Amino acid sequence: MGEEVWLAELFEQHRPQLRAVAYRMLGPLTEAEDAVQETWLRLARTDTDEVDNLAAWLTTVVQGRAPAPDPDLARQREVVNAFLTAARDGDFDGLVAVLHPDVVLRSDGGATRARHTTVLTGAWTVAAQATTFGRFSPFARPALVNGAAGVLVSAAGRPLSVMAFTVTDGRIATIDVIADPERLRQLGLAGLDD
Numbered sequence: 001m002g003e004e005v006w007l008a009e010l011f012e013q014h015r016p017q018l019r020a021v022a023y024r025m026l027g028p029l030t031e032a033e034d035a036v037q038e039t040w041l042r043l044a045r046t047d048t049d050e051v052d053n054l055a056a057w058l059t060t061v062v063q064g065r066a067p068a069p070d071p072d073l074a075r076q077r078e079v080v081n082a083f084l085t086a087a088r089d090g091d092f093d094g095l096v097a098v099l100h101p102d103v104v105l106r107s108d109g110g111a112t113r114a115r116h117t118t119v120l121t122g123a124w125t126v127a128a129q130a131t132t133f134g135r136f137s138p139f140a141r142p143a144l145v146n147g148a149a150g151v152l153v154s155a156a157g158r159p160l161s162v163m164a165f166t167v168t169d170g171r172i173a174t175i176d177v178i179a180d181p182e183r184l185r186q187l188g189l190a191g192l193d194d
Helices: 003-026 029-044 054-063 073-089 092-098 123-132 134-139 181-186
Strands: 099-108 118-121 140-145 148-155 158-168 171-178
Touching (some): 029 054, 073 123, 073 134, 073 171, 092 123, 134 140, 140 158
């Protein structure tokens, strides 16, 4: 078996995981498939003798397609604040205006809040969901999450969720929500003042 055929078979073993990673990052399946195909093309041009861990290398390459966050923290906060205001006011058009058309919202509710575990894609879908959670806006406050603008939602000194936003070109490209009580406990957020 030639090296190219061996490499193709090895890549196919990793394709489902790469597709899952790309889908979580990019949303639409067509974009995820494009990212996986670009990863294959890059692999085909790479000297694999230099790659120690192929799975990690492939994942890193596919993750390179993630939208680059806006480096200006003040601008990120401005967009996130506009999102929160629109959600609080039930302003669907205002939400759609600050969301990238292909925005991806990933929420992890863990085992105890499984109904909160979901992936939503598209500005209209995410905006519709955000308007239903506007009632939590009095409990939301700005936070720095992984060095970027985020939101902490807490009530009675207990964290309910943490939201991390990726703002790209003045619009929200991704929203990652942790609502899993166990993961929130591990973050050491207990005893917060409201």
